[in-house]
Amino acid sequence: MKEVVATRYVTPLREGGSLPGIVEADDLGTYVMKFTGAGQGRKTLVAEVICGQLARRLGLRIPELVRMWLDPVIGLSEPDQEVQELLKASGGLNLGMDYLPGSIGFDPLAYEVDAEEAGRVVWFDAVINNVDRSWRNPNMLVWHGDPWLIDHGATMIWHHNWPGARASAEKPYNASDHVLAPFAPDVAAAAARLAPLVTEELLAEVIAEVPDEWLADEPGFASTEALRRAYAEPLLARAATIHERIVLDVPARDAPSGPPGWLADRLAPRTARVRDGKGGGR
Structure with a gap:
């Protein structure tokens, strides 16, 4: 990941529990910044890096991640x-995610995703045990007509309890409430295509991008290198077999109902209407 320096704090994003903020940087880029001083702690940022960079290497759409240096002085004029307090607690190295201007939240009632792409996303979420991409909270954006994946802090729950990591990683993945479950995700095809790509070498490369200071002093590990290996083991194991343990059952009873047919056709993304011969080009 490249490194940038935050130059201006623009505004907080209050939709997220960790209070991320929009920040400008010295490369003239605009980023969504996630802070080490947030209540969820540095493990959230570790998960963001590992899962986000793994997804990018597997060909999924993830905004670019950067290491972002923060001098808390940029927040002195912030009235909130x-x-x-968050900026003061987060001096030093934080995480930035490329800001996608004009993007909107993904709504499964308004956008279509084909079974192949839905299968790749569901399979990936099963590998990392993402419990935070349900229809209630999709953690997906639509940008230039395509879905983009964001917010992977609530993944790899086993890293909050390393003694039970092996047992936790062996559990199945319930995708019944996944936001893409209604699109008949082809997880078998996704596994056949993506699982061979998840190798020890690839995981080592991805995990190496986590800054040492976010891994330091983890109880039960003599070194950060030992901890990095511990992160790789459950991901490697799940990638090989998790497609056999993905549950796509009846969704929760309070799941949203679909729109009527005439409205569904009008809400479908333009690319889908073009494919079906119902609309003009982009």
């Missing part, structure tokens, strides 16, 4: 006391 909560934001000021």
Whole structure:
């Protein structure tokens, strides 16, 4: 990941529990910044890096991630006391995610995803045990007509309890409430295509991008290298077999109902209408 320096704090994003913010950087880029001083702690950022960079290497759409240096002085003019305290607690190295201007939240009632792409996303979420991409909270954006994946902090739950990591990683993945479950995800095809790509070498390359300071002093590990190997083991094992343990059952009873046919056709993305011969080009 490249490194940038935050030059201006623009505004907080209050949709996220960790209070990320939009920040400008010295490369003239605009990023969504996630802070080491947030209540969820540095493990959230570790998960963001590992899962985000793994997804990018597997060909999934993830905004670029960067290492972002923060001098808390940029928040002195911020009127919100909560934001000021967060910036003061986050001096040093944080995580930035490329800001996608004009993007909107993914709505499964308004956008179509084909079975192949839905299968890749569901399979990937099963590998990392993402519990936070349901229809209630999709953690997906639509940008230039394509779905993009964001927010992977609530993944790899086993890294919050390393003694039970092996047992936790062996559990199946319930995708019944996954936001893409209604699109008949082809997880078998996804596994056949993507599982061979998840090798020890690839995982080592991805995990090496996590800064040492975010891994330091983890109880039960003599070194950060030992911890990096511990992160790789469950991901490698799940990638090989998790497609056999993905549950696509009846969704929760409070799942949203679909729109009527005439409205579904009008809400479908333009690319889908073009494919079906119902609309003009982009």
